[in-house]
Amino acid sequence: MxxxxxxxxxxxxxxxxxxxELTARTLKEAAKQxxxxxxxxxxxxxxTGKTTTARLIAKIANCETRxxxxxxxxxxxxxxxxxxxxxxxxxxxxxxxxxxxxSNRGIDEIRDLKNSIRLAPTSSLRKVFIIDExxxxxxxxxxxxxxxxxxxxxxxxxxxxTTEADRIPPTIxxxxxxxxxRRVPRELVMQKLTRIAKxxxxxxxxxxxxxxxxxxxxxxxxxESLLDQ
Numbered sequence: 001m002x003x004x005x006x007x008x009x010x011x012x013x014x015x016x017x018x019x020x021e022l023t024a025r026t027l028k029e030a031a032k033q034x035x036x037x038x039x040x041x042x043x044x045x046x047x048t049g050k051t052t053t054a055r056l057i058a059k060i061a062n063c064e065t066r067x068x069x070x071x072x073x074x075x076x077x078x079x080x081x082x083x084x085x086x087x088x089x090x091x092x093x094x095x096x097x098x099x100x101x102x103s104n105r106g107i108d109e110i111r112d113l114k115n116s117i118r119l120a121p122t123s124s125l126r127k128v129f130i131i132d133e134x135x136x137x138x139x140x141x142x143x144x145x146x147x148x149x150x151x152x153x154x155x156x157x158x159x160x161x162t163t164e165a166d167r168i169p170p171t172i173x174x175x176x177x178x179x180x181x182r183r184v185p186r187e188l189v190m191q192k193l194t195r196i197a198k199x200x201x202x203x204x205x206x207x208x209x210x211x212x213x214x215x216x217x218x219x220x221x222x223x224e225s226l227l228d229q
Contacts, residue, residue, distance in 0.1 A: 019184035043165035044181025047219025134160035135167035183218025
């Protein structure tokens with residue numbers, strides 16, 4: 001089955017993360033210095049790179065090439081070729097657990113998560129938990145999660161992604177490193193759509209691409225999904 005365009009052209013490095021330059025630069029510098037935080041909050045509109053960034057952090061934490069090669073590690077990027085990077089890209093890593101906060105929002109699910117947090121990674125250096133739509137968690141679930149953020153095991157990284165940061169309790173926010181994503185300028189969306197159309201040999205006018213870029217309303221994913229139609 002052919003992957004959707006937005007998945008095939010998902011950024012593979014911080015350098016590819018268009019429109020979120022400050023976030024990309026800050027995380028790349030942290031990667032160079034091996035100073036990843038134990039918990040992150042990634043907040044902003046849909047389709048602006050939050051999940052992609054979460055996976056980049058997971059790759060940085062577990063990249064085998066970075067672990068073995070100090071010179072490469074100083075570049076602050078994942079290699080995208082080792083077993084761990086490949087498994088994360090393909091959604092097959094046993095140590096990168098992605099959770100939909102909308103459908104796993106109760107205290108029972110968070111208790112299961114806490115039990116999983118206690119376990120060491122299966123084969124990776126770090127276990128990474130990515131909770132998407134984290135604002136959908138219940139107050140009881142947030143309270144259960146708080147303990148893990150207050151006393152995190154050294155082998156875990158917790159990443160909360162949300163489109164509604166104002167619904168995340170301050171006690172949770174204060175225990176994370178926060179990055180706020182903005183809608184991507186139309187010109188950057190147009191630039192990427194033009195490149196994709198060329199690489200995919202799509203016969204489409206510049207006017208049509210501009211209309212798609214505008215319809216995406218600052219979301220790469222929405223614009224790329226429209227192009228895929």
